[in-house]
């Protein structure tokens with residue numbers, strides 16, 4: 001069976017003191033974790049969390065965004081090369097919060113994926129529909145359009161990506177997709193990846209959206225759910241550890 005991947009998305013949360021406490025609690029229990037795991041932290045804390053994790057940590061370091069540009073006059077942007085300098089292994093790309101608040105388009109997302117892959121960083125590509133789109137029967141159309149753009153620009157390299165299905169209506173709302181709702185969309189995404197790559201079976205498809213200690217096991221039991229992208233629950237060590245154990 002494929003190893004599951006659990007990635008925590010700290011979003012814009014944390015402080016030097018809070019990060020230190022959280023990472024210490026995670027590392028204290030890390031021996032029970034046998035899935036792949038990552039912490040996607042705010043850019044200013046990459047160096048701190050890298051140092052806290054140390055060598056041979058069970059947790060890989062992740063970032064939450066990468067510039068679509070290589071370098072130059074892009075004030076405030078952080079390039080894939082810079083992330084690489086800090087030992088970043090994963091980067092979240094196309095999170096719905098960035099699509100919504102920063103106006104990131106499918107094309108921006110596809111270019112960011114290319115930048116990350118060029119530096120050997122694994123992009124966690126987020127796709128997902130709004131509530132109105134789900135209620136309008138558009139879910140499949142929306143997620144396939146979002147993923148198609150990434151496939152189109154990145155060709156056979158997509159076997160190196162991670163996909164995260166994150167229904168927008170489930171993010172931070174406490175409203176989780178049922179295991180069957182999530183599995184149905186994951187199966188659609190798997191089929192789309194299979195049509196584009198001979199190695200689609202090894203592409204992890206994560207579920208994200210109010211995954212927590214109570215519902216993780218049922219979601220992770222679905223055949224096409226290869227792990228989770230965890231927001232709120234990744235900030236509480238006991239909850240995150242329970243999810244990691246469910247995936248192990």
Ligand code: PEP
Nearest residue numbers: 171172208209210231232
């Ligand atoms: C996320 O931000 O990617 C996410 C899934 O958040 P939450 O788990 O809080 O819904």
